[in-house]
Amino acid sequence: MSAGRESLGDLKIGLKKNIPLNAATKTFAILAKRGAGKTYTAAVLAEEFYTNNIPFVVIDPIDVWWGLRLSSNGKDKGLPIVVFGKEHSDIPLTKDMGKEIAQAVVKENISCVISTFGMPKNQQRQLITDFAEELLNINNTPRHIFIEEAHEFVPQRVFGALGKCFNAVSNLVVMGRNRGIGVTLINQRAATINKDVLTQIDTLLAFRNIAPQDRKALKEWVEHHAAEGDFEKFMDSLPSLPTGEGWIWSPEFLEIFERIKIRKRNTFHPDREKLDTKFEMPTLTQVDVQAFIEKFQKTTIKKQLRETSLLDEPKPQAAPPEPAIDLVRIRNEYESQLIQKDTEIRKLNSVINNIRNLVGGNNIVTESIPQNHLRPEYTATLEKLGEAPRKIYETLLQHPEGLTRAQLSLMSGYSYKSGHLDRALAKLRTMQLVSKNYPVRVIN
Structure with a gap:
């Protein structure tokens, strides 16, 4: 897809200094209470990635990222991205499409939104597990993944069926950079995200937040990175920060700790508390995106037909059972071999002792072997x-x-x-x- 801007380079999200383009493969956490600007900030970052020809994928359990398809006034066209989902979507989403979506976005190098809103949580996790595992396996170009409601996929407490999804997403955070993948975790609370995952984040963006339980989680992040900055000033300011204003703390990647004010979005921000009309998704006219939608739908239909035909085919007869293994016989033979080897070892030891007695054990000279070959x-x-x-x-x-x-x-x-x-x-x-x-x- 074309970038939409002639000059490429830094990402302009509102900092005193811009973020370098290699942020695409870095890890971020955007933390704030509801309505303080965390999704807004992430969308601004996504706009900058698109402008600089960096494809991105959004995992969206709250169904708000479709706003990227509209301009800021909610009427004109925005970014030509593909939306998988239910209400505001180009392609209906099912729980078994995770692997296919990963393969499609890598092959076609496009940006997309995966809106899992309305799916049962176990199906959401299956979808995201398949997507994350496949993407980590096949990705080969810079790509950024935004994960809304991150605590749903990398929670502080992991148990039961959550384990597989947790492993897939945490691997994406920890090892994604080696495959050209960056990740942004978006969440209301620092304390509800797994601390082992949170401490792997390169850059923290914190906006208005009043939960005292988050102080400990944020302090652990600061200590883990040996970050230099006024932690008390940082924490004391969080409850009263205006919407869209916050802190960026990046001790190693950007080497900054400063207040920020996020620039205005170029795309539509669907604030549910203010929406009083229904917005229609514009039809995409871009040839490359429209072709992708048609190709993906045809592939999905073919897969469904194959699965249906396999169900209708008669099942092959089961192979006859293999003869039972005589475990008692095998064990007796094994023990017999052990006894034989033990006897041989005893004989060899006796021969060695006799030789030592004949030549004098103290006079035997052995060649020393150097322990290492360093200078x-x-x-x-x-x-x-x-x-x-x-x-x-x-x-x-x-x-x-x-x-x-x-x-x-x-x-x-x-x-x-x-x-x-x-x-x-x-x-x-x-x-x-x-x-x-x-x-x-x-x-x-």
Whole structure:
């Protein structure tokens, strides 16, 4: 699809400095109470991705993202994206379409909204599980995924059937960057999102929020990233922030902590509290999108026909059962072999002892094998480091591109809150073995 703007580059969402385009493969969390501007902010970010030819997918359980198809006045045409869903959609959505949607958006490189509103939660989770797993497996170009009501898919407490969906979405957050995938989690509460997933987020955008329970979750995020900023000032301001104004905290990716005011949307924001008329979805005239809709519908029909024909076909007769395995016989043979081997080992030990007695055990000379093949100066340095610095240094040697604090913590096994990690890094930096800033990397 065409971008709609000649000059490509930074994302302009209202910051004092713009966000670089590689934000497409980064992770964000947008947190705010209802009506404070979290969906509005995410939509502005989506508009910027579209303008810069970065395709995106929105998982929309609340059915508000169809507004991207309309201009800000709710009358003219907006972005030419495909909407899967029920009421405001181009293609009806079913629970078994997740894998097909992932394949289609990657093959055609388009943006779309998956509106799961009205589907039972177990069906929503099946759909999103299939989509996330397939996308992580096949994606090969930069793409961004927005997830509304993130706590429905990566909740703080995971149990039962939630596990499969949680694993699929959390893998998308943690490993997506390696496949060119960025993720934005959108939620009212920080405390209801799984903390292990939330701490993997690169950039936090926080708007008006009054829940005291969220203070702990936000503080853990700040500590995990060793973020520099006035946490008390940040928390004290959240209850009284005007709509559309908030904070952006990005200690490693953008290296900023500042107040922001989000720019106005170019597309329609369906505020349900103010809507008093019914809006009609405009018919898409863009050839590439219309062709995608027709192709996807034909593929779906063919699949349904194949499944129907398979149901009508007579089932093949079951193969005759294999003969039962004689477990008792196998076990007896195995024990017999063990006894035989034990006897042989005893004989060999006896021969070795006799030889030692003849030649004198103390006079036997064995060739020593070097324990490592590092140059002497490196070996001496490693011996001086101590256990924690040496383990962290060896971890960094395996990653010459450098690691963030969170990645280093995960790969070395030391908690990001642990004093071991801080002391080990301080020692390595004093010895001028690693860089001072994140991502930390080996210097020599």
